[in-house]
Amino acid sequence: MYPLIRNRRLRKNETIRSLVRETIISPNDFLVPLFICEGKGVKEEIASMPNYYRYSLDFIKKEVKELWQMGLRSVLLFVKVPDELKDNKGAEVTNPDGLMQRAIKAIKDTCPDMIVMTDVAFDPYSKYGHDGIVENGLILNDETSELLAEMSVSHAEAGADFVAPSDMMDGRILTIREALEDEGFINTGIMSYSAKYASAFYGPFRDALDSAPVDAQNIPKDKKTYQMDYANRFEAIRETQLDIEEGADIVMVKPGLCYLDIVREIKNEVDVPVAVYQVSGEYAMVKAATAQGWLDHDAVMMEQLTAIKRAGANIIASYFAKDAIKFL
Ligand code: PBG
Numbered sequence: 001m002y003p004l005i006r007n008r009r010l011r012k013n014e015t016i017r018s019l020v021r022e023t024i025i026s027p028n029d030f031l032v033p034l035f036i037c038e039g040k041g042v043k044e045e046i047a048s049m050p051n052y053y054r055y056s057l058d059f060i061k062k063e064v065k066e067l068w069q070m071g072l073r074s075v076l077l078f079v080k081v082p083d084e085l086k087d088n089k090g091a092e093v094t095n096p097d098g099l100m101q102r103a104i105k106a107i108k109d110t111c112p113d114m115i116v117m118t119d120v121a122f123d124p125y126s127k128y129g130h131d132g133i134v135e136n137g138l139i140l141n142d143e144t145s146e147l148l149a150e151m152s153v154s155h156a157e158a159g160a161d162f163v164a165p166s167d168m169m170d171g172r173i174l175t176i177r178e179a180l181e182d183e184g185f186i187n188t189g190i191m192s193y194s195a196k197y198a199s200a201f202y203g204p205f206r207d208a209l210d211s212a213p214v215d216a217q218n219i220p221k222d223k224k225t226y227q228m229d230y231a232n233r234f235e236a237i238r239e240t241q242l243d244i245e246e247g248a249d250i251v252m253v254k255p256g257l258c259y260l261d262i263v264r265e266i267k268n269e270v271d272v273p274v275a276v277y278q279v280s281g282e283y284a285m286v287k288a289a290t291a292q293g294w295l296d297h298d299a300v301m302m303e304q305l306t307a308i309k310r311a312g313a314n315i316i317a318s319y320f321a322k323d324a325i326k327f328l
Contacts, residue, residue: 023310025302025328027071030321031117031275035208036060036103037080048204049280050287052319054080057102061110070325074115076164076317077103079124080209086127088134090147093125094154104158117162117191118155120148120176129206129213131167131226137218139226145172149179156185162249166193168226177247191275192248195236195262198227201255201281208280236262237269244272250315255279257304260311267312275315276308283319298327 010020035054037044042056055063064075079099085092092098100118107116122144123131132144144167152163163180165172173192180188206212213221228235240251249272253263256278267274286304290297301320308316318324 023306025305025309025324027325027328028073029305029309029313029316030072030324031074031076031315031317032067032072032321033076033078033317033319034060034063035078035080036099038082038099046204046208048207048284049319050284050291051323052208052283054208057106060103061106064107064111064114067322068111068114070322072321072325073113074117074315075107076117076119077107078119078205078209079103081124083210086125088127090122090125090133090151093122093147093151096154096157098154101154101158104155104160108159115161116159117164118160120151120155120163120165121167122147122151123167123211124209126211127214128216128219129211130220131223132169134219137220139169139220141169142171144169145175148172149175152176152188152190153179153183153185156180156183156188160188162189162191164191164193164252166196166254168193168196168223168228171246173243173246173248189249190247191250191252192243193254193277194240194243194248194251195259195266196227196252196254197230197259198222198224199230199255199258199279199281201258201279204280204284230258233262233265237266240266240270244270248272250275252277252317253313255282256308256313256316256318257282260307263308263311263313273314274312275317276311276313277317278304278308278320280319286320298323302327 037054039056043059044054046052104116121131123129128134130139132139148165155163243251252275253259254277256276263276286300289295
């Protein structure tokens, strides 16, 4: 007998396809990364990230209002720290008038209900471009964790809803959680970059913040002693479970597209929300290929975002957030 089951019945037209569609992208899925710089009236395109910008504080207020109007409700802040404020100990990270602290306040003043998450890592402040304090060619773990805890408290004081440690030091989630509790910030959340791989896809981001590791003797040229080896899978689960035990409210896998096997694995394993960061290099690839006319921008963008969500992402940090909402 000819097959009774014909799967194509459910693909006959867009109406039936949309009735049975499992994964739908909506504005609530997104966390919008924002790059902030000093100055006035600055909106600077990042060379390796077409149509993505660094904004000064006055312009970031306008941008955040626009995001809110589009239905985007969460932002993730990164600051481009002026060179003269970079060091190897973190003098600037807790400055209550620092760029990050002012940015948090400016955004909360403009748009009080916007969820503000802040990058917690040392690299934008490090004269060596590392996520930790460097000593004798080593990235110090515990000293860095203490610094990240102070940074987190400072962001919480300025009004951050969540701190997002992206550094991959061991034990830093516990150190940060305890510091926040001690200072009374019991409702400040932690979104941990739990499974963050040492990836070549971060290049454009390091251009955006001018934060690439410096090329100097005795300074490690890559982040492989703290970010994960991309060949590893079990380690991602272990990292994620530890972060949850230490108090992470949300865990993250990063980058996105090359790591969707890890996303699914973690999603099956844990019961906290899972975020995925579709990183700068992923954005740059799509922009470059579509600028050549080799791929269809919106189609490829939506396919990738849907794949990330289908793999198990509850939250997608993506430079495509605005493009995707416009398309929808
Ligand atoms: C730094 C940090 C990086 C990213 C987010 N936070 C870069 C790095 O680890 O070198 C990358 C994000 C992206 O590429 O979009 N702590």
